[in-house]
Amino acid sequence: MNADTWQDSHSREYKQFRSFMGLKFGTRSKRLSLSWRRKCAVILLSGMICQMIYFFRMKHQRYLYKADTYFLPCEMPVLDPYDSIQMKNMKISKPFKCDLLHSPIYVDDENLLQFNRTVVQLFHLNPESITCTCQIIQRKVNTDKKVVYSDTFLCTPPYNIQSDFFKISCVSGEAELINTMLTNIFRPEKAFSTHTEEHYSVILFGIDSMSRNDAIRQIPRVVRYLQEELPSIDMSMYNRIGGHTFDNIIPMLTGLLANVKDIPYLNKVGTRFEILPFIWKNFSRNHYATFYAEDEKRWHTFNFRKEGFKVQPTDHYMRPFWIADYQSRPTKLLFWNKSKNSYNKRKCLSHIPEYLVQMNYLKQFINKYKDVRKFGVSHLNSLSHRNVNNLHLAEEDLIFFF
Structure with missing residues (x-):
C-alpha cells in the first residue's frame, strides 16, 4: 500500500469514527467553542458568588450572631425588628374593657382579707354596712380538670383566708359591690430553707x-x-x-x-x-x-x-x-x-x-x-x-x- 492509499484509508476511518461519536466536520470547532464559553461563564459566576459571600462575611460580621459550638461555629442572622414587612402586621389594640375601676376588697401580705379604704371612701360606703361571703376553691383530688367548692361562709374583712383561691361576694344593703374570685398565698405547714x-x-x-x-x-x-x-x-x-x-x-x-x-x-x-x-x-x-x-x-x-x-x-x-x-x-x-x-x-x-x-x-x-x-x-x-x-x-x- 503506497502512502496516498494509506492516507485516504486512514481519512475514511477517522471520518467514520467521528461520525460515530456524533461529531461532524465543520461543527466541531463551533460546539467546542460554545461548550468552553459555557464552562467559563459558570466558573466566572461561581467565582463572583464566592467573592460576594466572602465580602459579606468579612465586611458585615456585625449583622451576624456567632457562637462556637462543640463541633461547628453557629451563626444566626440579626433580623431588623422594624422591617417593613413585619411592621405591616403591627397594629394598636384597644384596651380591655373591664367592669370595675377599683376593687373595694384585697388580700394583704398576711393572708388577711381587707377593705380598700380609699375605694370605700371614694364611693361613700360605710364599712360596717358591707357584708361579704366566700367559697374556698380547691383542686379535686387526682385530677387536673375539676375543682371543688366549700360551703358559703361569712368573710367580712378583716378575715384570714386559708386557701390560695376563693370566690367572694360583697353587698351593701341591696347593692352588690363585688362578685369575683381572688388569689392568695396560703403557706403549707412544711419546712423551707432560708x-x-x-x-x-x-x-x-x-x-x-x-x-x-x-x-x-x-x-x-x-x-x-x-x-x-x-x-x-x-x-x-x-x-x-x-x-x-x-x-x-x-x-x-x-x-x-x-x-x-x-x-x-x-x-x-x-x-x-x-x-x-x-x-x-x-x-x-x-x-x-x-x-x-x-x-x-x-x-x-x-x-x-x-x-x-x-x-x-x-x-x-x-x-x-x-x-x-x-x-x-x-x-x-x-x-x-x-x-x-x-x-x-x-x-x-x-x-x-x-x-x-x-x-x-x-x-x-x-x-x-x-x-x-x-x-x-x-x-x-x-x-x-x-x-x-x-x-x-x-x-x-x-x-x-x-
Whole structure:
C-alpha cells in the first residue's frame, strides 16, 4: 500500500469514527467553542458568588450572631425588628374593657382579707354596712380538670383566708359591690430553707408566642428597663426547637425532647407528667417553695389534648383558679370569639385584666416567701397567644412588676 492509499484509508476511518461519536466536520470547532464559553461563564459566576459571600462575611460580621459550638461555629442572622414587612402586621389594640375601676376588697401580705379604704371612701360606703361571703376553691383530688367548692361562709374583712383561691361576694344593703374570685398565698405547714449567699431563688417569667423582636416592637420601654436598669443578659441566640409551646417548655423544664424517643408514652391516651424529671423537683428536694402558674384553662401547656398532672406538681399551682374562672363565666362569655364585646370581657376578671391577676399571684408568692428559697414558673398565655399586638397593653404593668 503506497502512502496516498494509506492516507485516504486512514481519512475514511477517522471520518467514520467521528461520525460515530456524533461529531461532524465543520461543527466541531463551533460546539467546542460554545461548550468552553459555557464552562467559563459558570466558573466566572461561581467565582463572583464566592467573592460576594466572602465580602459579606468579612465586611458585615456585625449583622451576624456567632457562637462556637462543640463541633461547628453557629451563626444566626440579626433580623431588623422594624422591617417593613413585619411592621405591616403591627397594629394598636384597644384596651380591655373591664367592669370595675377599683376593687373595694384585697388580700394583704398576711393572708388577711381587707377593705380598700380609699375605694370605700371614694364611693361613700360605710364599712360596717358591707357584708361579704366566700367559697374556698380547691383542686379535686387526682385530677387536673375539676375543682371543688366549700360551703358559703361569712368573710367580712378583716378575715384570714386559708386557701390560695376563693370566690367572694360583697353587698351593701341591696347593692352588690363585688362578685369575683381572688388569689392568695396560703403557706403549707412544711419546712423551707432560708436564703444564703450560696443559694439563689429562681423565677422564670414567660410570655407565650412572643419573639425577641416582638418584645422590641411591642414593649420597647420594658426592654430598655431590663437592659439599662437591671443587670440583664440578652440571650440573642436563644431559639425555639419546636412548633408549639409544649415542644419548647418540656426541654426547658426537663432536659428531654418532646418526642416518643425521650418520652415513650407521650402519645398514649391518659398521659400524665408526674414521672418526668421537672426541674422544680430538684428545688423541692432542696427545701425550696415551688410555684407554677399558667392562665388559659383550655390552652394549658400540659392539658391541651393531654391529661396534665394527677398529683399537684408544685406547692402553689394556679390551674384550679382558671378552671373555676372558666366555669363561672356566663355562656355568652365562654364563647367569646363570637363577638368583640365578649372578647374584651373574656380578657378581664372583674376590675383587672387576666394577665395582671396572674402577675399579682406571682408577687404574692414572692412576698409570702420573702426570706425563703423559692422556685417559680409563671407562663402568660392569654395575653399574646392569639394576638401578639396585645402585648403593648401590658407595658406599664410589666415595667411596674419588674
